[in-house]
Amino acid sequence: GQNIDQPTEMTATEGAIVQINCTYQTSGFNGLFWYQQHAGEAPTFLSYNVLDGLEEKGRFSSFLSRSKGYSYLLLKELQMKDSASYLCAVYPQAGTALIFGKGTTLSVSS
Amino acid sequence: EAGVAQSPRYKIIEKRQSVAFWCNPISGHATLYWYQQILGQGPKLLIQFQNNGVVDDSQLPKDRFSAERLKGVDSTLKIQPAKLEDSAVYLCASSPPIDYEQYFGPGTRLTVT
Numbered sequence: 001g002q003n004i005d006q007p008t009e010m011t012a013t014e015g016a017i018v019q020i021n022c023t024y025q026t027s028g029f030n031g032l033f034w035y036q037q038h039a040g041e042a043p044t045f046l047s048y049n050v051l052d053g054l055e056e057k058g059r060f061s062s063f064l065s066r067s068k069g070y071s072y073l074l075l076k077e078l079q080m081k082d083s084a085s086y087l088c089a090v091y092p093q094a095g096t097a098l099i100f101g102k103g104t105t106l107s108v109s110s
Numbered sequence: 111e112a113g114v115a116q117s118p119r120y121k122i123i124e125k126r127q128s129v130a131f132w133c134n135p136i137s138g139h140a141t142l143y144w145y146q147q148i149l150g151q152g153p154k155l156l157i158q159f160q161n162n163g164v165v166d167d168s169q170l171p172k173d174r175f176s177a178e179r180l181k182g183v184d185s186t187l188k189i190q191p192a193k194l195e196d197s198a199v200y201l202c203a204s205s206p207p208i209d210y211e212q213y214f215g216p217g218t219r220l221t222v223t
Contacts, residue, residue, distance in 0.1 A: 004152075031210060042114075042201060042214035043153070087152050091210055097143050097166060098212065100152030 004101035020073045022088030031091040038084045083108045114215030122221045128190040135204030145201040
């Protein structure tokens with residue numbers, strides 16, 4: 001079966017650092033995506049990891065451990081506009097659709 | 111570059127009625143996806159097209175849902191008849207050949223009363 005787990009909700013304050021974890025068990029693995037989705041809007045691409053290790057892109061970083069079936073998204077210097085849902089998605093095979101987790105709703109307060 | 115276009119953005123219908131959604135992918139994108147996103151959950155694939163052929167429709171409730179992609183460009187998704195549990199956001203996404211990234215449209219929010 002396909003299973004992707006991530007926390008339902010997280011809260012943090014402006015300027016802080018937050019780590020959103022994602023664990024997965026899928027029948028195939030060709031990479032892992034993180035998407036950001038603001039309320040009422042479409043998901044937008046944040047990162048893609050296919051090899052183990054950390055990928056850094058500005059304030060956002062994403063980590064992958066294929067042996068552990070584990071990824072995290074690290075958000076630094078949090079801003080109010082980072083309040084959104086963060087979706088972890090596995091790309092099981094080339095040319096197939098993504099399998100999404102339920103998303104983590106992050107609330108950033110001042 | 112224009113993004114993925116969807117219409118309508120919002121739709122309210124009564125149960126047992128019919129509804130259709132339209133998607134225009136990014137120009138040159140061969141692959142088109144329809145996802146259903148129920149409130150509080152991640153998107154779930156309904157159907158995937160490669161050009162005008164169906165790649166995966168294993169999770170499409172075929173007794174009430176249908177989709178087509180004429181000429182390998184625009185696509186329509188239809189629900190007939192609608193049920194209360196069909197209330198969701200219907201997202202269309204597209205991806206170019208030999209690329210993994212999917213680009214999402216703004217979605218259609220359907221409310222079935």
